[in-house]
Amino acid sequence: MKKILILSVxxxxxxxFSQDYNGTVIDKENNQSIPxxxxxxxxxxxxxxxxxxxxxxxxxxxxxxxxxKVSAVGYSSATITVKKEKLSNFTIPLSPSHIELQxxxxxxxxxxxxxxxxxxxxxxxxAELTTISTTSLGQAIGNISGVYSNSTGNGISKxxxxxxxxxxxxxxxxxxxxxxQQWGGDHGIGVDALGIEKVEVIKGxxxxxxxxxxxxxxxxxxxxxxTESNHLEASVNSQFESNSLGFTNGFSFKLAKKNIRFNLFxxxxxxxxxxxxxENYVFNSxxxxxxxxxxxxxxxxxxxxxxxxxxxxxxxxxxxxxxxSIPLQEDLFKETTSRKKTLPLQVNSTHYISAENKFFFxxxxxxxxxxxxxxxxxxxxEKVTIPxxxxxxxxxxxxxxxxxxxxxxxxxxxxxxxxFQSNTNSPKAEEILLRNLSATSHGIFSLIHSKWNxxxxxxxxxxxxLNEFDIKKQVNETENITLNYQSLNYSAGIxxxxxxxxxxxxxxxxxxxxxxxESLANGVHHSSRRxxxxxxSLKPEYANQLDFSYEYSNEHLSFIVNPYFSVIRxxxxxxxxxxxxNGYPVVNYRQNHLTYFYGGEAxxxxxxxxxxxxxxxxxxxxxxxxxxxxxxxxxxPQPKLMALITYDLKSTHKLIPxxxxxxxxxxxxxxxxxxxxxxxxxxxxLDIGANWKIKSKKLEGSLKIGAKNIFNSDYINHxxxxxxxxxxxxxxxxxxxxxxxxxxxxxxxxxxx
Amino acid sequence: MKKITNTALIIAxxxxxxxxxxxxxCHECHYEKDGAEVELGEKCDSDLETxxxxxxxxxxxxxxxxxxxx
Numbered sequence: 001m002k003k004i005l006i007l008s009v010x011x012x013x014x015x016x017f018s019q020d021y022n023g024t025v026i027d028k029e030n031n032q033s034i035p036x037x038x039x040x041x042x043x044x045x046x047x048x049x050x051x052x053x054x055x056x057x058x059x060x061x062x063x064x065x066x067x068x069k070v071s072a073v074g075y076s077s078a079t080i081t082v083k084k085e086k087l088s089n090f091t092i093p094l095s096p097s098h099i100e101l102q103x104x105x106x107x108x109x110x111x112x113x114x115x116x117x118x119x120x121x122x123x124x125x126x127a128e129l130t131t132i133s134t135t136s137l138g139q140a141i142g143n144i145s146g147v148y149s150n151s152t153g154n155g156i157s158k159x160x161x162x163x164x165x166x167x168x169x170x171x172x173x174x175x176x177x178x179x180x181q182q183w184g185g186d187h188g189i190g191v192d193a194l195g196i197e198k199v200e201v202i203k204g205x206x207x208x209x210x211x212x213x214x215x216x217x218x219x220x221x222x223x224x225x226x227t228e229s230n231h232l233e234a235s236v237n238s239q240f241e242s243n244s245l246g247f248t249n250g251f252s253f254k255l256a257k258k259n260i261r262f263n264l265f266x267x268x269x270x271x272x273x274x275x276x277x278x279e280n281y282v283f284n285s286x287x288x289x290x291x292x293x294x295x296x297x298x299x300x301x302x303x304x305x306x307x308x309x310x311x312x313x314x315x316x317x318x319x320x321x322x323x324x325s326i327p328l329q330e331d332l333f334k335e336t337t338s339r340k341k342t343l344p345l346q347v348n349s350t351h352y353i354s355a356e357n358k359f360f361f362x363x364x365x366x367x368x369x370x371x372x373x374x375x376x377x378x379x380x381x382e383k384v385t386i387p388x389x390x391x392x393x394x395x396x397x398x399x400x401x402x403x404x405x406x407x408x409x410x411x412x413x414x415x416x417x418x419x420f421q422s423n424t425n426s427p428k429a430e431e432i433l434l435r436n437l438s439a440t441s442h443g444i445f446s447l448i449h450s451k452w453n454x455x456x457x458x459x460x461x462x463x464x465x466l467n468e469f470d471i472k473k474q475v476n477e478t479e480n481i482t483l484n485y486q487s488l489n490y491s492a493g494i495x496x497x498x499x500x501x502x503x504x505x506x507x508x509x510x511x512x513x514x515x516x517x518e519s520l521a522n523g524v525h526h527s528s529r530r531x532x533x534x535x536x537s538l539k540p541e542y543a544n545q546l547d548f549s550y551e552y553s554n555e556h557l558s559f560i561v562n563p564y565f566s567v568i569r570x571x572x573x574x575x576x577x578x579x580x581x582n583g584y585p586v587v588n589y590r591q592n593h594l595t596y597f598y599g600g601e602a603x604x605x606x607x608x609x610x611x612x613x614x615x616x617x618x619x620x621x622x623x624x625x626x627x628x629x630x631x632x633x634x635x636x637p638q639p640k641l642m643a644l645i646t647y648d649l650k651s652t653h654k655l656i657p658x659x660x661x662x663x664x665x666x667x668x669x670x671x672x673x674x675x676x677x678x679x680x681x682x683x684x685x686l687d688i689g690a691n692w693k694i695k696s697k698k699l700e701g702s703l704k705i706g707a708k709n710i711f712n713s714d715y716i717n718h719x720x721x722x723x724x725x726x727x728x729x730x731x732x733x734x735x736x737x738x739x740x741x742x743x744x745x746x747x748x749x750x751x752x753x
Numbered sequence: 754m755k756k757i758t759n760t761a762l763i764i765a766x767x768x769x770x771x772x773x774x775x776x777x778x779c780h781e782c783h784y785e786k787d788g789a790e791v792e793l794g795e796k797c798d799s800d801l802e803t804x805x806x807x808x809x810x811x812x813x814x815x816x817x818x819x820x821x822x823x
Contacts, residue, residue: 343821385802
């Protein structure tokens with residue numbers, strides 16, 4: 001025991017001692033020091049604040065080469081690359097600017113400066129996406145152009161990118177792909193907003209780095225950074241929503257001591273049934289959830305390690321339950337609300353653990369992440385202690401990437417990623433929808449990013465994938481069913497950036513093998529209210545996408561237009577039949593030969609010179625889809641036009657808000673539907689909000705008060721899973737969000753070497 | 754400072770506890786006999802599980818038991 005203690009102390013001491021790197025942040029125009037600027041080490045997710053005289057100190061161990069993000073109020077932020085030995089009395093100049101429309105950011109998902117990226121990446125902080133507070137992370141992501149949210153009531157929402165969702169979208173949390181039975185339209189995204197700081201969306205089949213099966217795109221979630229070195233930060237937050245009497249209470253705790261950093265987050269959510277504009281409540285749309293997240297970061301010289309753990313559990317009522325073929329209104333709606341647990345119910349619990357290692361060499365970077373996800377999904381239909389279905393999905397995944405940064409003007413990435421998966425049905429469950437199986441997936445890829453001159457960059461890449469599913473035999477079968485798939489995919493793109501203009505063209509392919517649920521389903525999916533039948537004859541889906549974007553930006557205006565065209569061979573869809581089994585409509589998994597998706601997104605951000613306090617942001621999304629016979633495709637999102645106006649009052653008075661926001665979202669008509677699918681009429685949603693800043697000597701925070709759907713519009717989103725039952729989305733909803741944070745410097749007695 | 758650290762750790766520990774602890778689960782149960790619902794009252798935990806799994810025997814006839822409001 002004594003030896004372990006001594007060893008632990010030595011280990012901590014080893015991580016605690018480090019050189020002190022320092023410098024000054026100055027104004028580029030007058031060489032005056034800038035007080036309280038932030039100097040952030042991107043590789044370590046930590047950093048320091050400058051003192052009043054503009055000096056900073058980084059008492060941590062650094063890799064040989066680091067990227068520093070330097071920002072200050074009234075200045076354009078800068079991302080600089082610097083060798084650590086230069087970081088002694090180092091001077092960083094910043095250019096004055098009264099406005100910053102788009103920060104120079106390094107993409108978390110690709111590691112490339114976003115402005116130089118050849119693919120279309122849209123990056124937003126969660127704070128930007130929740131200027132008007134949202135109920136769920138899925139709703140917040142739905143504010144990004146080209147992205148929608150498919151929902152089952154308030155509790156379940158999952159992202160839709162360019163008309164695709166579920167297995168055609170990959171969601172990554174800090175480099176680990178989330179595996180949580182995402183084939184189900186009613187199985188949510190699997191993570192909540194707890195501790196999430198930034199969302200990056202790669203649209204379309206253009207990400208070789210994150211799997212060729214992401215035909216629709218990739219959502220990359222980045223957890224909150226650690227606090228400043230030698231600091232402690234604690235916060236509490238709370239949100240209340242009037243419509244569903246919903247609350248979310250959470251806390252965070254961050255501690256950073258030289259080369260060891262720790263984050264802890266937790267929250268609890270509870271919502272009663274939500275109210276529709278007619279003042280009735282949607283029965284059993286209630287939900288409860290808890291989540292806890294922890295992260296431990298360490299670094300020594302050129303090594304950076306992060307260990308992360310999350311546990312998320314949700315009890316989600318499934319609204320729209322009825323035993324009648326023509327639903328009775330009294331089964332679907334009630335005059336009173338409740339949060340008491342009732343049936344049907346989905347209980348979804350997931351443990352995530354990941355270990356990330358990064359090694360920084362002179363001209364290259366090696367990153368390796370090992371992760372384990374254990375997801376337990378239970379759906380209760382008629383009995384509260386015996387699940388209708390219960391499946392445990394365990395996934396062990398790896399993700400390795402070697403980024404060689406400089407071979408003349410080229411950088412090369414080699415990588416491998418894959419997983420080992422098992423799905424096991426509980427013997428306690430009444431039925432089996434997806435059979436017991438094991439699956440393996442392995443992919444290797446390489447990308448070459450080249451900078452040909454000051455303006456032109458290219459990126460080409462190739463990726464090979466192997467997938468195997470071993471489906472366990474049933475009583476009446478003699479052997480397991482084994483399904484093998486393999487594919488080769490490519491990506492090629494060019495970007496041309498000159499002065500205020502940037503052009504990007506990207507052509508890429510993707511492939512998705514049929515999931516066993518599509519091949520072998522044969523049972524009731526309670527939450528979807530369907531009897532699903534799969535087909536072993538399904539072939540893999542193959543996608544090809546051409547994506548073009550043009551961007552204009554100056555100090556006051558930013559404008560992006562991003563048209564695309566995508567063709568998918570063997571597109572899998574659910575076809576309704578006239579049959580009923582076990583009281584549910586029977587649906588078959590089928591394929592189209594060719595399916596075309598095309599459309600575009602446009603975003604606009606204007607900050608008028610004559611009124612610096614005003615921001616106008618707008619985005620428009622349009623998508624058209626058809627098969628080779630010109631027939632419509634089901635569940636294609638409505639056109640969307642979103643406009644957000646924010647006005648910074650910059651008041652120092654405690655009672656006057658810091659900013660006001662008004663957001664209008666127009667969803668156009670969707671009349672291109674398949675047989676048995678109901679068209680959707682256009683509607684408009686208006687939201688308003690006011691944000692206060694709280695600042696005292698030791699306490700900082702924010703207070704948000706606002707209202708969503710302020711005109712109480714009666715609408716059903718085209719992507720709502722409750723649409724076939726005529727169940728409306730929530731009516732008017734007032735919210736209050738409070739966040740309080742204490743940040744303290746820790747006294748350190750350790751001497752630097 | 755020590756107070757802040759301790760408070761934060763207590764909040765964290767309590768939250769962890771609230772996530773992991775199992776609450777007692779009770780529900781009103783009934784079975785259907787001759788088209789009418791026969792109430793069995795509130796049943797909890799193992800009693801509830803047994804009733805749902807095995808049903809109830811009344812005069813040599815086994816009836817399926819339901820323990821939820823819908």
